[in-house]
Amino acid sequence: MSAARPGGDAALPARGPGxxxxxxxxxxxxxxGGRGAVPxxxxxxxLGGVGVVQVRDKECDDDExxxxxxxxxxxVARACTETGRRDVPVFVNDRLDVARELGLHLHVGQRDVPLARARAALPVELMLGLSIESDGQLAAAVxxxxxxxxxxxxxxxxxTATKTDTAAALGPAGADRIARAAHAHGVRAVGIGGVTPATVGQLAATDLDGVCVVSAIMAAADPRAAAxxxxxxxxxxxxxSPGRPRA
Incomplete structure (x- = not known):
């Protein structure tokens, strides 16, 4: 792989806090609308307020x-510089070698590289995310x-139509339960799957720290306004929801 590490040798943000x-x-x-349009x-x-980005693309080799x-x-770095925002973390989906080479954070699924192996292979300053579909999977992860x-x-x-190889839908109550359990171990939790402008408010009333979206921004005519x-x-x-702590 030949892509240069973004930001050169600049210090990466601390894991998690902030x-x-x-x-x-x-x-x-x-x-x-194509890989070239994604950046x-x-x-x-x-610019519209997204705080974390994950790069997911299952159809190209590691070099591409x-x-x-x-x-x-x-x-992401350009948008942060232009707005004076602090760094927005960038995760890559599944590609451990790419994450290490570029100094980006890593997200893995239940059928990707095992969590312990990924954590051992990543530099200590890089964050590691994990997809969780059940209480049992969370218990095993912690x-x-x-x-x-x-x-x-x-x-x-x-x-959701953007990812079909998933377990049964958890609903807001199930997502809330898993988020509470994750917080007990110091783990942040974001909800993904079917999140739209019409449903995001329901998840704000849970203990989730945030929501993940795909089509709600990627397919929007104006991604900045959508965000x-x-x-x-x-x-x-x-x-x-005054009884809930703010993220």
């Missing part, structure tokens, strides 16, 4: 993916003997 998990974008090259969409989405991920990370993940993607909250709208709806949901 990250704005409220709105987490997972990219999709098909919904975005521009991500740039606009970060590394080039693509570096371009996305560059777009049982050790190695470190727990830094963040979990609780999925699917609702059924701002989702974030505003999340905040409105928090404001109407």
């Amino acid at each position: 990250v704005d998990w409220r709105l987490y974008l997972v990219t999709d090259p098909h919904l975005g 521009d969409i991500v740039y606009e989405a970060v 993916f590394a080039t693509h991920a570096a371009a996305v990370a560059g777009a 049982a050790g003997p190695g470190p727990a993940p830094d963040v979990i993607g609780v999925s699917p909250v609702w059924a 701002a709208d989702l974030l505003a709806r999340w905040e409105d949901g928090k404001s109407s």
Whole structure:
């Protein structure tokens, strides 16, 4: 792989603290109109308030993916610089070698590289995310003997057309239960699956730290406006649920 590490030798953000998990974008090259269009969409989405980005692309080899991920990370850095925002973490989906080469964070699923192996292979400053579909999977992830993940993607909250190989939908109550259990172990939790402008407020009323979206931004005519709208709806949901701590 030949893509340069984004940001060169600049210090990476600390793991976890200070990250704005409220709105987490997972990219999709098909919904975005092609791989080449993704960095521009991500740039606009970060300007609109996205706080975390995950690069997901299952259809290219590691070299092409590394080039693509570096371009996305560059777009994120540009948006942060132009707005004066702190760093927005960039995760890569499943590609452990790419994450290590580029100095990006890593997200793995239940059928990807095992959590303990991924954590051992990543530099200590890089975060590791894990997809969780059940209480049992969370219990196994935090049982050790190695470190727990830094963040979990609780999925699917609702059924979604963007990812069909998932377990039964958890619903807001199930996502809330898993988020509470994750917090007991110092693990952040974001909900993914079927999150739209119409449903994001329901999840703001749970203990989730935020929501992951794919099509709600990647397929939007105006990604910046779509991100701002989702974030505003999340905040409105928090404001109407006074018994819940703010993320």
